[in-house]
Amino acid sequence: MSITAREIPDRLTSSTSKVLRSWELLLLGVAVGIFVLNSLSSPYFLDPWSLSDATFNFTEKALIAFAMALLVISGEIDLSVASIIALVSTAMGAALQLGVGTTELVLIGLTVGLLCGAFNAVLVTVMGLPSIVVTIGTMSLFRGISYIVLGDQAFRGYPADFSFFGQGYVFWVISFEFALFVAFAIFYAVLLHRTNFGRSIFAIGNNPTAALFSGIRVQRVKFILFLLTGLMSGFAAICLTSRLGSTRPSIGIGMELEVVTMVVLGGVNILGGSGSIPGVVIAAFVMGLVTFGLGLLNVPGIVMSIFIGLLLIGVIALPRLVQQLSQRLK
Numbered sequence: 001m002s003i004t005a006r007e008i009p010d011r012l013t014s015s016t017s018k019v020l021r022s023w024e025l026l027l028l029g030v031a032v033g034i035f036v037l038n039s040l041s042s043p044y045f046l047d048p049w050s051l052s053d054a055t056f057n058f059t060e061k062a063l064i065a066f067a068m069a070l071l072v073i074s075g076e077i078d079l080s081v082a083s084i085i086a087l088v089s090t091a092m093g094a095a096l097q098l099g100v101g102t103t104e105l106v107l108i109g110l111t112v113g114l115l116c117g118a119f120n121a122v123l124v125t126v127m128g129l130p131s132i133v134v135t136i137g138t139m140s141l142f143r144g145i146s147y148i149v150l151g152d153q154a155f156r157g158y159p160a161d162f163s164f165f166g167q168g169y170v171f172w173v174i175s176f177e178f179a180l181f182v183a184f185a186i187f188y189a190v191l192l193h194r195t196n197f198g199r200s201i202f203a204i205g206n207n208p209t210a211a212l213f214s215g216i217r218v219q220r221v222k223f224i225l226f227l228l229t230g231l232m233s234g235f236a237a238i239c240l241t242s243r244l245g246s247t248r249p250s251i252g253i254g255m256e257l258e259v260v261t262m263v264v265l266g267g268v269n270i271l272g273g274s275g276s277i278p279g280v281v282i283a284a285f286v287m288g289l290v291t292f293g294l295g296l297l298n299v300p301g302i303v304m305s306i307f308i309g310l311l312l313i314g315v316i317a318l319p320r321l322v323q324q325l326s327q328r329l330k
Helices: 010-041 048-055 059-073 081-097 102-126 131-150 160-167 176-193 196-206 208-213 218-244 255-265 277-296 301-329
Strands: 169-171
Touching (some): 059 196, 059 218, 059 277, 081 255, 255 301
């Protein structure tokens, strides 16, 4: 009797579940350690409003990282997310020149993000092209369109109520962005770890051929994941454009590196098949605390970029080093 998608257990990742849980615990300890170091290094860090400002260092990237985590677990990747942000922001800025209001700007932003995700999805799932090659291409394409439209100019003059998405607060020091981050963290945690769709993602990442013969519509699942990644890039673009109050073609440049680093740091296997949303949440706090702490110490931005690059290499190399060490010990 054939196994259906509904019968695929969450134990597909049982071989890595213990490692994953220990990694999350270690990551949580790192986050606490960074928090303590920041509080000791700067007298302004423990101020509630300073802590609130620290969340802006990771919320927009984390919104994309939630969807990216699912995509990477399935064995794919999207390196065009930062360029989607640029194109979404450019589309909203162009619409602004036509006099549209805040509601229309939000709808345009989400629609453009969704269309970009659909474009990537068609190239990967319908035409069968490798996602890393496709999204490197669309990374240049989407950003290039923004540069063609804007050149060295910028769109400004967004409506006052539009600024709420990137600068507003829902309660005391709780920003709208952070509230959105919490809401989507819960949504994606439930989607990945408590639904048949989430179990299908793990199955595809572990063995797409076996998943296909088990009754899972592999290409359809991947298509949806690319749509989600594009949509979340749209949300991030709305928040970032609102926070900056302007649109430039360079907006969000380099953010794809930080998103991928956040996903891998959170324990998601870059080769697919394992990972968790709680790990990505903790990784988001770690990266946010690090960048905010370095900012309080007036560390140049280029140093932060170097740190993020080294962090990505280290996190990818660490499991391989541990595996080789354990083999030698045996």
